[in-house]
Amino acid sequence: MVVAPPKTKTAKKEAQETSKYVGQSVKRREDPRLLTGRGTFVDDIKMPNMHHAAILRSPRPHARIISIDPSKALAHPGVTTVLTGAEVGDKSLPFPVGVVAPFKYYSAAVDKVRYVGEPVAVVVASDRYVAEDALDLIEVEYDPLPPVVKPEDALDPDAAILHEELGNNIGCHRELDYGDVDGAFAEADLILKERFVFPRYSSLPLETYAVISDHDATTGVVTVRSNFMGPFSMHAVTARALNIDENKLRFIVPSDIGGSFGIKSSIYPYIVLISLAAIKAGRPVKWIEDRQEHLLASSCQTDRVAYREVAVKNDGTLTGIKSKVIENVGAYLRAPEPACTFRPIGNFVGPYKVQNVRIDAYDVMTNKCPTGPNRGYGCQQIYFEQERMMDHIAEELDLDPIEVRRRNLIPAEEIPYTTPMGGIYDSGNYQKGMDLVVEMSQYEKLRQKQEEARKENRLFGIGIATGIDPSVSNMGYITVALPPEVRAKPGYLPKSGSAESATIQMNQRGKVSVSMNTTPQGQGHETVVSQIVADELGIRPEDVVVIDEFDTAKHGWFISSGTYASRFASVGTSAAVLAARKLKKKIIRLASALLLVSEDDLVIEGGTVVSKSDSEKSITVKRVAGTAHWNLELLPDDIEAGLQARAVFRFPSNVAPDSQDRVNSSNTYGFMAEICVVEVDRDSGEVKIIDWFSVHDAGTVINPMLMEGQIYGGALHGIGGALYEELSYDDEGQMLAGNFMQYVCPTSVEAPKLNIGHICSPSPLTPLGSKGAGESSTETAPAAVASAVADALRPLGININELPLNPKKVWTLIHEPQPENN
């Protein structure tokens, strides 16, 4: 249910005043083909002479490989070839990564395995069944080594070392200092400190990783069809590992990807592995990751331990934060990691005005699966820690948790606002958002209900969380992982930017097609682009064909291309707007030449270019288009034949980090405020979500139906991490959640009904005023649930500093009180 906020001009209403289709819940044009099984996914693609790969994976968390004998597998009927890790070491280079630590990461274990599920060998065979049969025939001898599993254990001087060349398990360590932290703590009325544990979980897209690689031995070109979704900076990483020039690595992404939520950024090691197998096999090779492989060894977010200390004034004002973070990036720190730590650097303080921040960040390597982007990337962890502290402050000072947050919100009049870390919040009104969620939830009544429930000895809790939703990463943020002195070296190439392009063309009869680089994963980009272009050109969405297949050999693209970090609503749409405007300008210019009327005097109305001063002078767009294509004689020399336009959109505020490690890590910054109501069952430990109120400010909403879908998906993803999901490992490094009986993911039945409200603070930086929204509630839902459960359990004197709050954990907290920490 969407609650239209009273007294608030909704995004929809605002959009209707200026446009026809932007702001409307236009139905998804992708759905008919997806719902009738006519989508084109990687697995739908069949190449001539294509064979199939299966991957032998390590059953051990940490061991030296003594020997691999593939001879029995090679003798198995139907087997084409076997590629071993040792060959991977010979035929490819280690993946580059943006940290100074000198360790080597290849697409398969070369001489040592470092996590359960790590590729050890690849079998290529006539079909996948035969390939899997042959896996059992490869003989591998291991010499086990002691495992390192938990983040803090990795820092223990006595811990086993994963990468001997490194001498320790620290992939990246940065101490970041903003403002006067020591001053803030010296002057604090109250100092609180807590330890937090955040679990590793994933996204479970319906479609798993998929790669088809084909090597042309004559040209040396490797053509890869995969469901990689950007950032295309990973294309460069892949080419480097394959040791080929970038123009000889062609990435093709079909029109449909069955969900990603970030994790398909990290498919590229498999692109290298399968390409090496294809080169050896001398034929195209397809590999489709199965669900077991996916849970065991796909990408996921880090698990992390964090210590947070806050300096507070007696009135509840937060004046300083000291944060020590130990992120577990798994066996190899793999690009774009350690972005988990730095992606949210600009919005580290959320919507709060605190000026003094110190972050002591470790990215440690352990015998777990390597990590990567997962919806919310880095933000859910920060907001969990931040919002738990807000509740602690409220409790200590006997303030209402809403009130303590209100006292710290950045006032609307100070926006655009630069955070101490350099993030520039482009627009927003956080007080208004907070007011709305309080009003929608009837917060006072909820507190009365809670009082009644407590009288009946029921465990009823109300949770609150706010957050800033960063969208469109500035590619430069990741270089905060490097010390400033490294970035200052001559010869170092600084990094910044987040460009995207779109190409539009009008055919000779005035119909339009648009080509995008945005590798959609189900978000509905074709629908949205058709809405935008229809508005810009004054035509109907059904007259706009949108093609969103991607091909590095055919498209103009950027290292930032793709869809991740909530880019599309900000940057993809903006490129489409600019391309349409460029086309429109060309139509007007051409009409001006044909009508001999100045361009300023011409407008397009209902498919006709007409003079404002003399309505007799007009020409249909169709005729302009026909002329541009068919009758070049009439075209002035300075106008290109045809009607095509390519536009590039980039944000002005994207600069590389400064010497103080300040960086505007994203570009547009949305806001969300959640109120979550739960009841806890004492007997089972189950947390039941009774009600949920979710307020969003994503600037102009282009398609409210799509945004509502994103909010539902995002919230459920966060709820999954808060209550259900965990990629658990035992103390020996064995993965415990390798199937759907053990890895518990909420489904539609578990999804609470959301009461959604919107406020609209259009971004001044994008042509439509839009911002990303797909990660929003993913970032705040875990904090909201934790806040609610802590509130429910407060009468029992229980503190919540660890997720997921599954029944086992909650039951144990209630029935077996024990000292904290694990």
Added chain:
Amino acid sequence: MKPAKFEYHDPHSIEETLDLLKQYGWDAKILAGGQSLVPTLNFRLASPKVIIDINKVKDLDYVQETDGKLAIGAMTRQTTLELSEMVRSKCGLLSDATELIGHPQTRNRGTVGGSIVHADPTAELTAIALALDAEMVIVSTEGKRTDSADDFFISVMTTNLEPEEMLVEVRFPVLPSRTGWAFEEFALRHGDFAVVGVTTTITLDADEVCTDARLAAIGVDETAFRDSSVEEILKGEKITDLVLQEVGDKLSEKVDPFDDLHASAAQRKHLVGALAKRSLQKAKTMAVHNSKRKK
């Protein structure tokens, strides 16, 4: 996640099936609804040489009253338990509890016999069979035998079925009048395998004194768990909160459950008592209601 190679047979009759079982013995596995076997094959947790698919065998999908019992053919889909009027009128516990078994999609394929034979320690049907003293009708080329649920279930996914034998029918008692029932279960998500579940029936006399009570629990032992000393507490008593508390405590005391990723042994021990109370309370309320209706 592709199964290893296997030989496939799809017999059309019970006789044909029994001949194949005799021929292949331990090497063969019967495929009924496939809701457990197919994932097991795909994970290669089992790689039987021979699969005997009995979906084409006629005369195994039925619900009928035989000798005062509700006889259910082994290939009867679980969905039928929910929808059949006969099941509802003769043994309503089966109808009501079936919604706890997986999801509509899995129940459309999953069979009564398949679930019983698979003997998952958290299967709802195993608890109902045990609580109600269901009888298993088992055939082989050597003939037919009947076994009690109590003898049939041995351990985790282990029954006393011999490799050449096949379960063809499960017989449940027709529940007497003045009886109420319930199946209370805690699962992590709707349709998941139970963490712990407790099924109960209560029969009352005209004065609301309990004349018969049955109770079986899942998720606390290697098979469904039933203990007569727990049931005895209820017999001859009016069902008061005090009695329920005693039953819950006794049950918690009797079970010796296990730890796993999703629940601790202590949590299961506590929860089984709590669910027993909830289940009995529901069953009693229904029994009272059903008694009044009979008047």
